[in-house]
Structure formats: C-alpha cells, structure tokens
Amino acid sequence: MKRLIIAFACLLTVFSLTAKADFPDFTSLVKQAAPAVVNISTVQKAPSADAQNGFSFQGPNGEEIPEIFRHFFRFPDQGELPGPQQNTPQSLGSGFIISKDGYILTNHHVVKGADQVLVRLNDRRELEAVVVGSDERSDVALLKIDANDLPVVKIGDSSELEQGEWVIAIGSPFGFDHTVTSGIVSATGRALENETYVPFIQTDVAINPGNSGGPLFNLDGEVVGINSQIYTRSGGFMGLSFAIPIDVAMNVSEQLESSGFVTRGWLGVVIQEVNKDLAESFGLDKPSGALVAKVLPGSPAEAAGFRDGDIITEFNGQSINLSSDLPHQVGRVKPGTKARVDIVRNGDDKVLTVNIGTLPDEARAIKASSQPAQAPQNNRLNIMISDLSQDQKNNLAVSYGILVQKVMAGSAANAGLVAGDVITMLNGKRVDNVQVFEQIVSQLPAKRSVPMRIVRRGSPVFIPLKLNEE
Incomplete structure (x- = not known):
C-alpha cells in the first residue's frame, strides 16, 4: 500500500511538472509588447446617434437587447450619457504603435465622429492624434502623433494562424490600462453579418468594452490581429471575440497612409451559400462554392461572361468552400488586375478570366412593389402567378420574370416561396413570362430538386424546388 501511495505521488508530481x-x-512577451500599446480617448462636442446608443445594451425600458454582434467601447453608468455639448474625454478603446515616428492602428469605430483624439502612452504622456485615414468597411483607422523613438510592435502573419494556437490581448477594458488576457484561436476566416470584406479571427480571449482597437499577439510576440467585435447578450465577454487579421489591417493602413482612402477589387455579383438541397439541385457532389444569384449590369463579371446560376469554386487558385470566402479574396485584388475564376455551369467545369474593377462606394437602392399586373393564374405548383408590367419591373428592379400572387400548400410552399417573390429562372432556364414558366414547370422531374431563382424584396436568391407528386 505504501509503495502504491509513493508511486501515485510521483505520478502527480510528473503530471504537475509536465502541465506547468x-x-x-x-x-516576457508582455514586457516586450506592452509599451507599444496605447489607450485612446476622444472628445465629441455633438456625439453621433451611434455613439449615444453604444453606451448601454439595454433598451429605454430596461429590456434586454437580443444577441447581436457588438463593437466594444467603455460604457459609463446609465446616468452618465453625454449631453449635446459634451467636451469630456471618453475612454473608448485601445491601439498600438506600428512605427517609431508615431503611426498608430486602431478601429474605425473608436474614432468615428471624434472632434479630438487623445492618445495616452505607456509612459503616461498624453498626445493629440491626427486621423490620417479611416476605413469603415474593414473597421481600421490610422492615427499619427507627433513623437519619435517610440516603442513599436512586431507585425506577424495572420495567414499562418492555426485553430487552437495560443494568443493574448492587451488593451484597456473599462479603462483599466494594459490589461492582459489570454486564450486560443477558436477559428479563422469567420464571416460576420454586414462585415463582408474581413475574414475575422475568432478567439475565446476575454475581450470587453475598451479593448476595441487593441492588438492580438501570438506567442512570438507578433501582432496577428486587431480586436474589433464581440458576440454578447449582456455587453460583456461571453467567450466569442473577433479580431481583424493584421494582414488585412496593414494593407488598409498602407493605402490610408499613401492616399487617405482604400480601394478594393470588385467582381460585381450577388452571391449566396450552397446548402445541401441546392447542391443536389445543381448536381454537385457536395455543398460548396459561391452561387451567383445575380450578375450586376455593367460589372466586370458581366463583361467576363458570368451568368446567374454559375457556382464559383476557385478564385485565383484559392478554393471557395463557403460563399463568404469570395468577397475578401476579391477585395484584396488590385483593381485593373486580371483574375482566373473557376466555375461550374450546368454541371460543367469552366474557367473565366475577369478584369477586376473597383468596388463602388454605395450599393444601389432597390424598391419593391406588389401590385398585380393582371388577374393571377393557377398552375401545377399550386401557386397563383401573373406577368409583370413595365412599372412593376422598374419598381422591383428586374428586367424579366413573373410575380407570385399567392402560394397554397404544396411543393412551392415547402420550398419557401412566398407571395411577392419574382421568379426569374427555373431549372436553369430563364422565365420571361407566365407562358414560358408553365412550359418549364410541365417538364420538371418529380422527386428531384431543381434550382429556382427568385428576387425577394430586391435581393436575388436561389431556392431548391422538389415536386412531391408521383
């Protein structure tokens, strides 16, 4: 028994030493890196609505805001909301020095709408910064302070990050300067809603209001990302944090320094995810790629010969497994550059060469209308449809298609079709009017999914349709 106890104690000692x-x-990493991390505060004489709404995650009656992605700031108490002429500096976030002569990276949302930006250094000096440039799409801002011989961070390579790798964050959560938190890389290449051009790094590093714009380091002490967003119910850390890859941030900062603005590559297609049912309807072995729901008129894609229903599988040699993989790949290509795009069209592999354009500043607004053009007709899919008048085509921003007036129980309802949808393509064939549609429907196979392209509230999308009849 004594020997067993001694053996067990030895095992515990070995395990403890191994774990340690x-x-x-x-x-040592923190000692080396921390001096280059700064606290950023701003002064706003007339805060924007976004800034005012950002100070609390509760509604006006104290109700809880639903789970959403949140940029993170430092929030004062409920009773300390800034007034219309607030001149007191508000501690909003963090940043880090990338050059000895005073260039600093942070988030766009940290300095957005600021009348004055103040940077507090590790040695307690506080200097006013100039916003060299700020890019909302990537949420990256470049600042400049008048100083020399400053400590700087080492820039790493975010493309080499692997899932499970250790990372640490240094920032000012809730105003506590140079707070260090650690965790692992939970995922790379994450696509977030309305954040099309950034393949985010997801971590479980404890990030809270005030960490915004601070650096994410790997174990070599290199910056691999800029902490930018959290996923939260309460406004605090819940184990889901997101950082902008440093490769993206440095590309943006170089453009901001040289020209004050950022240009991105543009293909000119509206895309959607390929799920299992859509993959079956298009005859694919597995759900992958980016499905082209619409080719924008006058776009590089139109000039290159892209068609609605094409499935993009590779862009410039990079596999496109998810539709979210495509925008940031295209966005990083210099406008005017030729790119190779591998697609699947009607079951056949094809290669297209496209001359990448410049991403427009604003998307065109599309208005919808549901006024019927004529008395609707019933058909095999158990839906009521009608041709489109020219006014309806103009209002719905479509040049062809038929309008769905009513959807009864059946295959179309099961596929998710709803009244107000415009059907523009079915089983790879263009739908110009009701007569053409009826002809296509009459030839549809039973018990097998086929792709149907619709325009819903101005947005094109493919849905899989399967006739359940014998």
Missing part, C-alpha cells in the same frame, strides 16, 4: 511546462509563460 506545457502551459505558456506570457511574462
């Missing part, structure tokens, strides 16, 4: 040896020691 395997767990990273961040002390």
Whole structure:
C-alpha cells in the first residue's frame, strides 16, 4: 500500500511538472509588447446617434437587447450619457504603435465622429492624434502623433494562424490600462453579418468594452490581429471575440497612409451559400462554392461572361468552400488586375478570366412593389402567378420574370416561396413570362430538386424546388 501511495505521488508530481511546462509563460512577451500599446480617448462636442446608443445594451425600458454582434467601447453608468455639448474625454478603446515616428492602428469605430483624439502612452504622456485615414468597411483607422523613438510592435502573419494556437490581448477594458488576457484561436476566416470584406479571427480571449482597437499577439510576440467585435447578450465577454487579421489591417493602413482612402477589387455579383438541397439541385457532389444569384449590369463579371446560376469554386487558385470566402479574396485584388475564376455551369467545369474593377462606394437602392399586373393564374405548383408590367419591373428592379400572387400548400410552399417573390429562372432556364414558366414547370422531374431563382424584396436568391407528386 505504501509503495502504491509513493508511486501515485510521483505520478502527480510528473503530471504537475509536465502541465506547468506545457502551459505558456506570457511574462516576457508582455514586457516586450506592452509599451507599444496605447489607450485612446476622444472628445465629441455633438456625439453621433451611434455613439449615444453604444453606451448601454439595454433598451429605454430596461429590456434586454437580443444577441447581436457588438463593437466594444467603455460604457459609463446609465446616468452618465453625454449631453449635446459634451467636451469630456471618453475612454473608448485601445491601439498600438506600428512605427517609431508615431503611426498608430486602431478601429474605425473608436474614432468615428471624434472632434479630438487623445492618445495616452505607456509612459503616461498624453498626445493629440491626427486621423490620417479611416476605413469603415474593414473597421481600421490610422492615427499619427507627433513623437519619435517610440516603442513599436512586431507585425506577424495572420495567414499562418492555426485553430487552437495560443494568443493574448492587451488593451484597456473599462479603462483599466494594459490589461492582459489570454486564450486560443477558436477559428479563422469567420464571416460576420454586414462585415463582408474581413475574414475575422475568432478567439475565446476575454475581450470587453475598451479593448476595441487593441492588438492580438501570438506567442512570438507578433501582432496577428486587431480586436474589433464581440458576440454578447449582456455587453460583456461571453467567450466569442473577433479580431481583424493584421494582414488585412496593414494593407488598409498602407493605402490610408499613401492616399487617405482604400480601394478594393470588385467582381460585381450577388452571391449566396450552397446548402445541401441546392447542391443536389445543381448536381454537385457536395455543398460548396459561391452561387451567383445575380450578375450586376455593367460589372466586370458581366463583361467576363458570368451568368446567374454559375457556382464559383476557385478564385485565383484559392478554393471557395463557403460563399463568404469570395468577397475578401476579391477585395484584396488590385483593381485593373486580371483574375482566373473557376466555375461550374450546368454541371460543367469552366474557367473565366475577369478584369477586376473597383468596388463602388454605395450599393444601389432597390424598391419593391406588389401590385398585380393582371388577374393571377393557377398552375401545377399550386401557386397563383401573373406577368409583370413595365412599372412593376422598374419598381422591383428586374428586367424579366413573373410575380407570385399567392402560394397554397404544396411543393412551392415547402420550398419557401412566398407571395411577392419574382421568379426569374427555373431549372436553369430563364422565365420571361407566365407562358414560358408553365412550359418549364410541365417538364420538371418529380422527386428531384431543381434550382429556382427568385428576387425577394430586391435581393436575388436561389431556392431548391422538389415536386412531391408521383
């Protein structure tokens, strides 16, 4: 028994020493990197609505805001909301120095709408910064302070990050300067809603209001990302944090420094995800790629010969597994450059060459209308449809198609078709009017999914349709 106890104690000692040896020691990394991390505060004489709404995650009656992605700031108490002429500096976030002569990276949303930006250095100096440029799409801003011989961070390569790798964040959560938190890379290449051009790094590093714009380091002490967003119910850390890859941020900062603005590549297609049912309807072996729901008129894609229903599988040699993989790949290509795009069209592999354009500043607004053009007709799919008048085509921003007036129980309802949808393509064939549609429907196979392209509230999308009849 005594021998067993001694053996067990030895095993515990070995396990303890092994665990200690395997767990990273961040002390030297922090000593080296922390001096280049700064606190950023701003002064706003007339805060924007976004800034005012950002100070609390509760509604006007104290109700909880639903789970959404949040940029993170430092929030004062409920009773400390800034007035219309607030001149007191508000501690909004963090940043880090990338050059000895005073260039600093942070988030766009940290300095958005600021009348004055103040940077507090590690040695407690506080200097006013000039916003060299700020890019809303990537949420990156470049600042400049008048100083020399400043400590700088080492820039890493975010493309080499791997899932499970240790990372740390240094920032000012809730105004506590140079707070260090650690965790691992949970995922790379994450696409967030309305954040099309950034393949985010997801981590479980504890990030809170005030960390915004601060650096994310790997174990070599290199910056691999800029902490930007959290996923939260309460406004605090819940284990889901997102950082902008440093490769993206440096590309943006170089453009901001040289020209004050950022240009991105543009293909000119509206895309959607390929799920299991759509993959079956298009005859694919597995759900992958970016499905072209619409080719924009006058776009590089139109000039290159893209068609609605094409499935993009590779862009410039990079596999497109998810539709979210495509925008940031295209966005990083210099406008005017030729790119190779591999597609699947009607089951056949094809290669197109496209001359990448410049991403427009604003998307065109599309208005919808549901006024019927004529008395609707019933058909095999158990839906009531009608041709479109020219006014309806103008209002719905379509040049062809038929309008769905009513959807009864059946295959179309099961596919998700609803009244007000405009059907523009079915089983790879263009739908110009009701007569053409009826002819296509009469030839549809039973018990097999086929793709149907619709325009809903101005947005094109493909849905899989399967006739359940024998």
